[in-house]
Amino acid sequence: MAHTNHRILLAARPAGIPGPEHFQADAEPARPPGPGEVLVATRYISIDPAMRSWIGAAPGYVRQVGIGEPMRAGGIAQVLESRASGLQPGDWVQGRTGWQSHPTLRGDQTQALDLSVGSIEDWAGPLGTSALTAYFGLRDVGSLRPGDTLLVSGAAGGVGQIAAQIGQIEACRVVGIAGGTDKCRYLSDTLKLDAVIDYKAEPDIAAAIRRACPEGVDVYFDNVGGPTLDAALLALRMGARIVSCGRISQAGTAEPYGIRNLSAFSGKRARMQSFLVFDYHDRYQEARAWLAYHLRAGRLRQRLHVVKGLDRAPDALAMLFTGGNTGKLVVDAWA
Numbered sequence: 001m002a003h004t005n006h007r008i009l010l011a012a013r014p015a016g017i018p019g020p021e022h023f024q025a026d027a028e029p030a031r032p033p034g035p036g037e038v039l040v041a042t043r044y045i046s047i048d049p050a051m052r053s054w055i056g057a058a059p060g061y062v063r064q065v066g067i068g069e070p071m072r073a074g075g076i077a078q079v080l081e082s083r084a085s086g087l088q089p090g091d092w093v094q095g096r097t098g099w100q101s102h103p104t105l106r107g108d109q110t111q112a113l114d115l116s117v118g119s120i121e122d123w124a125g126p127l128g129t130s131a132l133t134a135y136f137g138l139r140d141v142g143s144l145r146p147g148d149t150l151l152v153s154g155a156a157g158g159v160g161q162i163a164a165q166i167g168q169i170e171a172c173r174v175v176g177i178a179g180g181t182d183k184c185r186y187l188s189d190t191l192k193l194d195a196v197i198d199y200k201a202e203p204d205i206a207a208a209i210r211r212a213c214p215e216g217v218d219v220y221f222d223n224v225g226g227p228t229l230d231a232a233l234l235a236l237r238m239g240a241r242i243v244s245c246g247r248i249s250q251a252g253t254a255e256p257y258g259i260r261n262l263s264a265f266s267g268k269r270a271r272m273q274s275f276l277v278f279d280y281h282d283r284y285q286e287a288r289a290w291l292a293y294h295l296r297a298g299r300l301r302q303r304l305h306v307v308k309g310l311d312r313a314p315d316a317l318a319m320l321f322t323g324g325n326t327g328k329l330v331v332d333a334w335a
C-alpha cells in the first residue's frame with residue numbers, strides 16, 4: 001500500500017519563542033525501505049525544550065536543523081515495512097522520526113519497544129527520555145541521598161515530575177516549584193510532595209523557598225535557570241549540589257538573566273554541574289529497569305499532555321515556553 005509522508009519543515013529561525021510561523025507543512029510519497037531500513041507510521045512525537053536550540057540562529061551542542069528540513073524529533077512509531085533484521089511489521093519502535101507521519105528510518109537507529117515492560121504511553125512518559133534525564137541527573141550528577149531536601153523547579157513538567165518522584169522513592173523531602181494553581185494542585189494532591197511553591201503567585205520566590213525548606217536545600221534540580229536558580233542559591237545547605245538540567249526561562253531571551261547570588265553558593269561549598277542525558281546512553285538499560293520496577297510497583301506516574309495532530313506540532317512547541325503544557329508534552333500523529 002502506498003503511503004504519504006506528511007512532514008513539518010523548518011521555514012524560518014525564531015528569534016524568540018518558536019511558533020507556527022516558523023514552520024510549513026508538506027507531503028511526499030513515503031519512501032520504501034532500502035536494505036537495513038524500516039518504513040514506520042509515527043504515533044507519539046516528543047516535544048522538547050531543546051528543539052528551540054536546534055532551530056535558533058546561535059549554534060548549539062548539536063547540528064542545527066536546516067531551513068527546509070523536516071523538524072528533528074524523537075518519536076514512537078509502528079513498523080509498516082521492514083528490511084531491517086529483527087524488526088517486523090507491527091513492531092513498535094522508538095527512533096528519530098522527526099515531525100513526519102511516515103518516515104523511513106535506519107533499523108540500527110531505532111529501538112524495539114518491549115511492551116511487556118510498559119505501554120507505548122509509558123514509553124513516551126515514565127520510561128522515556130525525560131525520565132532518563134531525571135534519573136541520571138539526580139543519581140549521578142546530584143548524588144541524591146536518603147534524607148536530603150530536594151528542590152525541583154519545573155516540577156509539573158516531563159522531567160520535573162519524575163525527578164520529584166525519584167526523590168520520594170529515595171526517602172527525600174521533596175519540594176516542587178511550578179507555575180499556576182492546576183499544576184501546583186497536581187503536585188500536592190496527586191504526587192503528594194512535601195511542599196509546593198507557585199512561583200507565578202509568589203512575589204518573593206527566595207522567601208517562599210526559605211519557608212518551604214527551613215533546613216535548607218541539599219539538591220536543587222534546576223529545570224529553569226534565571227531568577228529561580230538565583231533564589232535557590234540563597235537556600236543551599238553546606239555541600240549542596242545543583243543539577244543544572246535546563247534553563248528554559250532563558251530560551252530565546254535577548255538579555256540573559258545575570259546570576260547574582262554566587263557568594264552564597266561559594267560559602268556553602270556547593271557544586272553545580274550540567275549534563276546531557278545522551279552522555280549516559282550506555283546505561284539507559286539500567287535506568288529503564290529501575291524506572292520500570294517502580295512503575296510496576298505504582299510508585300511512578302507521568303501525566304502526559306497529548307496534543308492531537310501532526311499539524312499542531314508547532315503550536316505544541318510554543319506551549320513549552322508559555323507553560324501551556326501540563327505534563328510530558330507529546331503530539332499524537334494518529335489523532
Ligand SMILES: NC(=O)c1ccc[n+]([C@@H]2O[C@H](COP(=O)([O-])OP(=O)(O)OC[C@H]3O[C@@H](n4cnc5c(N)ncnc54)[C@H](OP(=O)(O)O)[C@@H]3O)[C@@H](O)[C@H]2O)c1
Nearest residue numbers: 049157158159178179223224246247248249275276277323
Ligand atoms: N540535560 C538534559 O539532557 C535534558 C534533557 C531533557 C530536558 N532537559 C531540560 O529539562 C527542562 C524540562 O524539560 P521538559 O521537557 O520536562 O519540559 P517541561 O518541564 O515539560 O515543559 C517546560 C516547562 O517549563 C516551564 N517554564 C517555561 N517558561 C518558564 C519561565 N520563564 N520560568 C520558569 N519556568 C518556565 C513551564 O512550566 P511552569 O508552567 O511550571 O512554569 C513549562 O511547562 C528544560 O529546561 C529542558 O531543556 C534537559
